[in-house]
Amino acid sequence: MSYEVPHMEGDDKIQFGSHREGGWPRWEAFVRQRGGLAHIHSESVHAPDAETALLNARDAYLRRVEGVSLWVAPADQVTRWESDAPEAASKDIAPRPSALWEVFVRHRRGLAHAHAGSMAATGPYDAIEKARRVYVTHEEGVGVWVVSAATVVAADPEEAEALFEPFADKDYRYPTYYEIPDEVGHM
């Protein structure tokens, strides 16, 4: 569905971003499409808790058989670094005991962040620093996200069937279900 909504009077007076906070917290969602592939960022969902975030992400990003595993992480817990804004890199104020951090790399502009691996670090900026050394060499990455492994919530593999399988027999969700004569062109 789409549109071209013409500009109307008053349109340009709206100040975005000045609004009170409200609504549910935002969670970044990551989908593994098939075994052997990395978890790829699929934009975000809103939910009051991780459990609901997983369900919402399933409904938003996995309505067809397009995934075997799903992660969510609170968006405000993700620390972000972009290669074009090196000044944004910073130091951890209070290093913590070494813990595990998940690393997601944007390999080039236009691509979503992909899970690259996990590493031990004493804070988000330490993790970014290390991730850049390991994953952003030879111009292979333009952005890095790190998030403490403890805050990433994965869909229970035991429940994978209940989460992802129901869509398997809904073949009417696919374009190929409908026979369209060749004469009418691509649709």
Place this chain on the structure above:
Amino acid sequence: MTDESRFDAIIAADDKVEPGDWMPEGYRKTLIRQIAQHAHSEVIGMQPEGNWITRAPSLKRKAILIAKVQDEAGHGLYLYSAAETLGVSRHELVDLLHQGKQKYSSIFNYPTLNWADMGTIGWLVDGAAITNQVMLTRTSYGPYARAMHRICREESFHQRQGYELILTLMRGSEEQRQMAQDSMNRFWWPALMMFGPTDGDSPHTQQSMAWKIKRISNDDLRQKFVDATVPQAEFAGITIPDPDLRWNEERGHYDFGEIDWDEFWDVVGGNGPCNRERMDHKNKVWDDGAWVREAAVAYAAKQYARKSA
């Protein structure tokens, strides 16, 4: 390199701008406005189709329609999520819709009066949308382009099921053929209006195209849609309600009649057949659903308290 020259270089190289990048304030505002109104359109677009779920003529058609309406909700979510990378909250955008400060596509201000409308919406309305959205997969803002890729993959199902529904009716009884024709008669012109004002009346197009947010002008997209749709209508044996429609050998395109721009601006201005009804319904379900949102928050708080106890 300054911020601005870096941004210009990204656009010139046909590369994608990503959320962490510096961008001109106008670029950011244009994107928020466009993506938000696109998201609102998806959400409001559930109403005209939702209208027929309980009256679908078979279980199969009902399942298809439910899946389609669910997709529209999903598309709304992808788009709000893309808009949020620009420093706004979904909450804020939804508020703007509820207050009538932001609009959605006028096509949803037309009523769905018969079952054939479920076919026509898929074929023509989603077909027009796809024409626009295929272009938008090449838009310069990364999150918007990625949302469009996801949406286009799903829209193909929408358009094909719609056309197949119309073909089925056209091969049915005289009554069914009349129903399909009646639907075509009501939706053809509003579908053409979906591409927006003519290029001459679309003062923001030039800047949007310079920023590569938009890649093709309104009139060119409209022409593309007409050229693709006429052979489909001919094959189905359905008549497009435009006496001026004919193939122009010289141009290599179909010529078509003048759009009723008075009607267009009237509906945009709030006076379409269903403007009031759509917004009243949207606000009502938002208010009626408050207890669900509150219950979900209460549940989350309880879980959290239990864990930290």
